[in-house]
Amino acid sequence: MSVDRSRPPTDWPGLETAGLTLLTDGIFYGWLEHETNPFFWHWCPTYAGLPEKKKVSGGWVGAGTSAHTLVSREPLHLEPSLLWQCCGTHGFVRGGEWIPA
């Protein structure tokens, strides 16, 4: 079954147990099985701006954080900052909040 990735991850089948949390309008995180660190999806302006046929996965892009240190799960705190090369979105997750860098 293909997933309409123009819809937010909360609407995708298979992620019902991931505990998806909306960090900002464009950033979710959730917890995948067998992963200690959270997995992030962001609404990527780079991908969202591509012509429809070139889109790989709609505007939502997923990225793991296995290289990051999980300082605290609740509230979520990761170090160092997260940087997504696709669009240059860069910020810290501290105290359960997204802090733009």
Ligand SMILES: [Zn+2]
């Ligand atoms: Zn991006």
